[in-house]
Amino acid sequence: MSDQDLVVSTVREILAGHEPTQLTPDRRWDAELWADLAEAGLTGVGLPEEAGGSGGELADAVAVVATLAAGAGAVPVAEQLLVAAPAVLAAGLELPPVDQPLSVSVAGAVRVEDGRLTGTATDVAWAGVVHWLAVVAAGPDGDVLALVDVSGLEATHAANLAGEPRGSYVLDGVPAQVGPLPADLRARYALARAVQLSAAAETVLAWTVQYAGERVQFGRPLAKFQGIQMQLAQMAGEVTAVTALVDAAVQRLDRGEPVELAAAAAKVRAGAAVDVVARQAHQVHGAIGFTQEHRLHHLTKRMWSWRDEAGNELTWARVLGAAVAGEDPWPVLTGLV
Amino acid sequence: MPSTLTLAPAPPSEAAEAVRLEVREFLAAELAAGSFTTHVDTWLSGVDPDFSRKLGERGWLGMTWPKEYGGHERTAMERYAVTEELLAAGAPVAAHWIADRQSGPNLLRYGTEAQRKDILPRIAAGECFFVIGMSEPDSGSDLASIRTRAVRNADGDWVVNGAKVWTSNAHHSHYAITLVRTAPLDTAHRHAGMSQLLVDLSTPGITINPIRILDGGHHFNEVVFDDVVIPGDMLLGEEGAGWHQVTAELAFERSGPERFLSTFPLVAEFARRASSPAELATLGRLSARLLALRQLSLRIAAALDRGELPDIPAALVKDVGTTFEADVVEAIREVVDVPASLDSPDPLGRALAEAQLHAPGYTLRGGTNEILRGIVARGLGLR
Numbered sequence: 128m129s130d131q132d133l134v135v136s137t138v139r140e141i142l143a144g145h146e147p148t149q150l151t152p153d154r155r156w157d158a159e160l161w162a163d164l165a166e167a168g169l170t171g172v173g174l175p176e177e178a179g180g181s182g183g184e185l186a187d188a189v190a191v192v193a194t195l196a197a198g199a200g201a202v203p204v205a206e207q208l209l210v211a212a213p214a215v216l217a218a219g220l221e222l223p224p225v226d227q228p229l230s231v232s233v234a235g236a237v238r239v240e241d242g243r244l245t246g247t248a249t250d251v252a253w254a255g256v257v258h259w260l261a262v263v264a265a266g267p268d269g270d271v272l273a274l275v276d277v278s279g280l281e282a283t284h285a286a287n288l289a290g291e292p293r294g295s296y297v298l299d300g301v302p303a304q305v306g307p308l309p310a311d312l313r314a315r316y317a318l319a320r321a322v323q324l325s326a327a328a329e330t331v332l333a334w335t336v337q338y339a340g341e342r343v344q345f346g347r348p349l350a351k352f353q354g355i356q357m358q359l360a361q362m363a364g365e366v367t368a369v370t371a372l373v374d375a376a377v378q379r380l381d382r383g384e385p386v387e388l389a390a391a392a393a394k395v396r397a398g399a400a401v402d403v404v405a406r407q408a409h410q411v412h413g414a415i416g417f418t419q420e421h422r423l424h425h426l427t428k429r430m431w432s433w434r435d436e437a438g439n440e441l442t443w444a445r446v447l448g449a450a451v452a453g454e455d456p457w458p459v460l461t462g463l464v
Numbered sequence: 465m466p467s468t469l470t471l472a473p474a475p476p477s478e479a480a481e482a483v484r485l486e487v488r489e490f491l492a493a494e495l496a497a498g499s500f501t502t503h504v505d506t507w508l509s510g511v512d513p514d515f516s517r518k519l520g521e522r523g524w525l526g527m528t529w530p531k532e533y534g535g536h537e538r539t540a541m542e543r544y545a546v547t548e549e550l551l552a553a554g555a556p557v558a559a560h561w562i563a564d565r566q567s568g569p570n571l572l573r574y575g576t577e578a579q580r581k582d583i584l585p586r587i588a589a590g591e592c593f594f595v596i597g598m599s600e601p602d603s604g605s606d607l608a609s610i611r612t613r614a615v616r617n618a619d620g621d622w623v624v625n626g627a628k629v630w631t632s633n634a635h636h637s638h639y640a641i642t643l644v645r646t647a648p649l650d651t652a653h654r655h656a657g658m659s660q661l662l663v664d665l666s667t668p669g670i671t672i673n674p675i676r677i678l679d680g681g682h683h684f685n686e687v688v689f690d691d692v693v694i695p696g697d698m699l700l701g702e703e704g705a706g707w708h709q710v711t712a713e714l715a716f717e718r719s720g721p722e723r724f725l726s727t728f729p730l731v732a733e734f735a736r737r738a739s740s741p742a743e744l745a746t747l748g749r750l751s752a753r754l755l756a757l758r759q760l761s762l763r764i765a766a767a768l769d770r771g772e773l774p775d776i777p778a779a780l781v782k783d784v785g786t787t788f789e790a791d792v793v794e795a796i797r798e799v800v801d802v803p804a805s806l807d808s809p810d811p812l813g814r815a816l817a818e819a820q821l822h823a824p825g826y827t828l829r830g831g832t833n834e835i836l837r838g839i840v841a842r843g844l845g846l847r
Contacts, residue, residue, distance in 0.1 A: 363840050364787075372755055448746070449744050449748075451751045456736075457732060464758070
């Protein structure tokens, strides 16, 4: 068993004790799941032990994030392991204890002056739930990364389609640690969402294949109807394409190569697959999949939101297109992932 | 995801990147010298035996085959890089494409020593071209329904009667690997009783009639067999194992980058002028799809290097890939207003015209996307 297999099976065991639930303003995350993950050291995977992490490779952290995404775990692990904590370390700041959830904000208007933050951080994943926030803030000499303790601050109660908190913090002279902004922060955020989308899409396909095999209509399982088979095969094509590109972008990040365009491509491709995968999953599941009584919605609603977050297809397609446009696009493309 | 559909990521290959740069340099020099002009879908329409010979001289045909058969014992990853560069440049590769891609590997797997020694070195030199003898006037997707028959005569030779269609570039080629019935159809075992014959296209009794495709180009043919006598030793592989052999051949046929790069010259022409936000977004979306397909195709090349025959993933990649190469025309039309015409003064107009007129073929040739999705469905455990 590889390290990643071990990580995946450990996360799965923990997830088995925490059925996904519909998030509401009164239950905005799965604090018990977080506590179990933290106790097992899984909220520090891929982060160096000398910084307070659990050690391990990027691939291990990606495996944790993917497994939690597939299980609709309502915890800020993708943000912490793949985006905020690596950025905090890259900026030379002190990593908060990894059992205290840390998220990231790349939107809004926040200024930093004399180590204090002023302004509003918007679209904050897990706002009101996390203890710490890594914020992109405007300093006198350009953008910087600021790390701020938000545990005592009020957040607005906005949420995404799955109920995951996506509110704002008003920062009124809050003290922060400040360091240089890592150039790949936004790309990492996009890639983290792409990893989640890839894992969710793979699970939705598996659930849909399973359902089609169990549900009997006209005297035979749905899976035996050619029309259904075509839909499932098309879903499989999308899922396989997304997985391959996301894996390649992650490997590029792991090799320490520039990742912005690879992440852009991964986010665009993963986002573009959501419509086909979610639409056809719901079509095959029929009316029960349209209700909160069935598990399907936990993942399809997340997919509909995750494709919009950290930059949607339009935003990243423009970035990618601008890089590819020119007299000789082919060498750009082959050097990109 | 069932393991039948997934493939391990391809490890990076320095050798592949090295040969990629050599091919790029060669193509730039050839373009500068005016030895070819870029077109869409040149692996169907770009027949240029001189160009094929040049590739053979450089060791870029039969790349993965043993040296004793004229090959170069290089990896599938290296071959992938070479084929991808040639396609992206819209180079004229049609003459040798089928021979290098599937007929040669088919001969390597199933051919006799004499067949291999005789033919493979000539393919690798870019001097011997093949066509696919599978489809017939009444047998398209339902390949097991073929009616071309081969019967042994008193001398032990095969007498072939019937007709094959869509045989691309038969009028420029030397051999057709021809799927024939060597035993009558048994409706309980439809896949039994078929065999593959190595047919020299200059054999008396063979008539090659042109079939023009939408743009008027002559690539397709009907090849008619009228009491054609094929020497007994030109059976390829085992008598009665034709279906099994064809399935293996199709894995090679379906797995390559030509299944998503046929229209890349159009994408490149679009990239040269894309500047508005809408154009850049479209270019970015197309690029993301293409990059995902490259990763899938690279995984297949890596699987071939591991000695696997990934027929189900190949079907999946071809489905997704050909859908993409056909979608390119519509995606670009949504953001530019350039009429498609083969006579357009604008290179984008010409590329749109070529891509549009060839588009219906992308999702048909080598197995329709409906057939491919059926194979994927089997991989998902639905059949």
